[in-house]
Amino acid sequence: MIRWITQTGEFISRASEGAGFGLALLARTSLLVGTLIRWHYRAALFRQLFICGITTIPVVMVVSVFTGMILALNGGITLAKLGQEALIGQIVTISMTREMGPFMTALILAASVGSAMAAELGTMKVSEEIDALEIMAIEPARFLVLPRLIAMAIMTPVLTVYTSLVGILGAAVVSSSQYGVSYLRFKTEALNALTNKDMYTGLLKAFIFGIVIAVVGCSQGLRTSGGAIGVGLATRRAVVISYLLIIILGYYVTFIFFRIEW
Amino acid sequence: MSETPASQQTLEPLVELLGVEKAFGTQKVLRGVDLKLFESETLVVIGRSGSGKSVTIKHVVGLEAPDRGQVLVFGRDMAKLSRKERDQARLRMGYLFQSSALLNWMTIEENVELPLLEHRADLSASERRQLVAEKLKLVEMEAAAGKYPGQISGGMKKRAALARAIVLGPRIILYDEPTSGLDPVIARTIDEVIANTGKTLKASQVVVTHDMDSAYRVGHRIAMLYEGRIIASGTPEEIKSTNHPVVQQFITGSPHGPITDGLLAQNKH
Numbered sequence: 001m002i003r004w005i006t007q008t009g010e011f012i013s014r015a016s017e018g019a020g021f022g023l024a025l026l027a028r029t030s031l032l033v034g035t036l037i038r039w040h041y042r043a044a045l046f047r048q049l050f051i052c053g054i055t056t057i058p059v060v061m062v063v064s065v066f067t068g069m070i071l072a073l074n075g076g077i078t079l080a081k082l083g084q085e086a087l088i089g090q091i092v093t094i095s096m097t098r099e100m101g102p103f104m105t106a107l108i109l110a111a112s113v114g115s116a117m118a119a120e121l122g123t124m125k126v127s128e129e130i131d132a133l134e135i136m137a138i139e140p141a142r143f144l145v146l147p148r149l150i151a152m153a154i155m156t157p158v159l160t161v162y163t164s165l166v167g168i169l170g171a172a173v174v175s176s177s178q179y180g181v182s183y184l185r186f187k188t189e190a191l192n193a194l195t196n197k198d199m200y201t202g203l204l205k206a207f208i209f210g211i212v213i214a215v216v217g218c219s220q221g222l223r224t225s226g227g228a229i230g231v232g233l234a235t236r237r238a239v240v241i242s243y244l245l246i247i248i249l250g251y252y253v254t255f256i257f258f259r260i261e262w
Numbered sequence: 263m264s265e266t267p268a269s270q271q272t273l274e275p276l277v278e279l280l281g282v283e284k285a286f287g288t289q290k291v292l293r294g295v296d297l298k299l300f301e302s303e304t305l306v307v308i309g310r311s312g313s314g315k316s317v318t319i320k321h322v323v324g325l326e327a328p329d330r331g332q333v334l335v336f337g338r339d340m341a342k343l344s345r346k347e348r349d350q351a352r353l354r355m356g357y358l359f360q361s362s363a364l365l366n367w368m369t370i371e372e373n374v375e376l377p378l379l380e381h382r383a384d385l386s387a388s389e390r391r392q393l394v395a396e397k398l399k400l401v402e403m404e405a406a407a408g409k410y411p412g413q414i415s416g417g418m419k420k421r422a423a424l425a426r427a428i429v430l431g432p433r434i435i436l437y438d439e440p441t442s443g444l445d446p447v448i449a450r451t452i453d454e455v456i457a458n459t460g461k462t463l464k465a466s467q468v469v470v471t472h473d474m475d476s477a478y479r480v481g482h483r484i485a486m487l488y489e490g491r492i493i494a495s496g497t498p499e500e501i502k503s504t505n506h507p508v509v510q511q512f513i514t515g516s517p518h519g520p521i522t523d524g525l526l527a528q529n530k531h
């Protein structure tokens with residue numbers, strides 16, 4: 001029992017230490033945004049934009065089209081009983097832009113790009129490359145974290161738009177083939193339902209998730225110790241922590257925008 | 263006890279470690295290291311594997327901070343410098359990592375160019391390239407300039423890292439086992455590079471090594487780290503002719519002597 005309490009205590013202190021490190025890293029990196037003008041940082045940024053935004057497209061596409069199809073299939077079952085299958089377009093559009101789009105994108109990016117960040121920086125840490133940068137008076141926050149942070153902050157919203165569109169298309173196909181809703185009708189319903197607020201809250205979420213994934217991935221990487229095992233642990237932690245934060249923050253953003261009267 | 267020329271004795275040391283103590287957890291690695299590095303001298307630090315040589319020179323660049331004691335570099339306490347001041351001090355120091363620590367996604371050339379890109383905005387691209395080529399030639403690495411660290415051998419990485427360490431023309435250069443893992447021919451080449459760098463850049467250098475050949479060749483002074491302290495220091499001749507039993511055993515590489523007796527005694531308990 002006492003052991004359990006000390007373990008919980010240790011876990012909490014380790015978690016808050018990690019959170020502190022992550023927040024400090026975020027603050028420090030944000031202060032450095034201006035330094036991107038130097039050309040070799042721009043090269044690094046383009047490389048990260050490519051990794052985050054282009055290499056992830058195939059998996060994002062498959063996941064999003066099936067998410068849309070599942071939403072349509074499930075929603076259609078209930079709606080068809082009420083004779084309202086035409087409303088599938090509304091339901092899918094709202095849930096894709098507001099929730100599922102940013103959410104699915106973020107989970108994919110956390111699992112692929114965020115974990116890679118932790119592994120890459122973790123390996124650099126244990127092979128003394130981070131120390132080498134420090135000794136050359138090259139700040140890792142600027143050289144390594146900044147391009148990753150900016151790339152994620154830009155690419156998560158961009159991919160989210162893509163995810164939502166592809167998901168809605170998938171839903172249109174299913175509602176036409178399974179429930180006989182015409183594409184035109186689907187489109188009318190979809191556009192009817194869509195509000196600006198849905199879109200910008202969705203994009204805001206994506207933006208926040210992108211930052212979370214980059215900061216968690218990089219800070220876990222930079223805090224790595226203990227060889228290959230340490231790198232494995234850092235990678236695993238990066239994914240788990242990102243997932244938790246994405247779910248929790250996702251809830252609160254929706255809460256703030258849709259439940260609180262402004 | 264050291265045989266540094268009288269003119270140097272009157273000078274302020276560039277680097278001074280005063281009673282540096284460092285422990286990792288319960289393991290006490292340094293138990294009061296005193297060490298001075300003077301202008302234009304090459305100091306070799308020898309010691310057994312795991313004796314804390316790397317930890318000692320990491321204190322000089324501020325990668326480790328002492329638990330007790332002081333590290334003075336250019337006359338200033340490393341622990342009391344701001345980030346900016348520390349970076350400025352680091353720019354005047356070069357450091358060759360035991361593990362080379364080259365960045366894996368950059369070619370050898372780009373690795374060597376990185377410090378210039380970062381800190382010499384005054385240089386044009388062609389001036390930078392020329393400097394890089396010059397340093398790579400010095401360590402006989404021109405042929406591998408376009409390769410990635412993953413594609414070359416450990417010894418080649420070490421030489422590339424050496425080029426990177428000296429590319430900014432530092433005042434103080436720290437080499438962590440520059441010749442380990444190199445074939446004898448290249449090892450002697452590296453010794454020459456170190457000796458020449460000391461002369462041409464007028465750099466003060468610390469070379470950590472277990473390679474006694476190399477130590478005698480490059481060192482103006484040799485210091486031995488043992489059980490967390492500097493137990494002897496002097497010119498290569500003094501070290502060669504010392505009657506300190508631990509130093510004797512170390513430089514002759516004999517399996518019998520106080521070093522191994524100590525180990526046996528420990529094992530018995």
Ligand SMILES: Nc1ncnc2c1ncn2[C@@H]1O[C@H](COP(=O)(O)OP(=O)(O)OP(=O)(O)O)[C@@H](O)[C@H]1O
Pocket residue numbers: 286291309310311312313314315316317318360
């Ligand atoms: N960051 C660290 N955390 C924990 N222990 C460490 C750390 N760095 C060094 N040590 C320990 O300190 C001791 C001295 O290490 P150091 O790397 O300085 O040895 P060394 O003299 O350079 O040996 P070698 O010749 O093998 O390179 C070792 O026992 C090592 O395990």
Ligand SMILES: [Mg+2]
Pocket residue numbers: 315316317360438
């Ligand atoms: Mg070492």
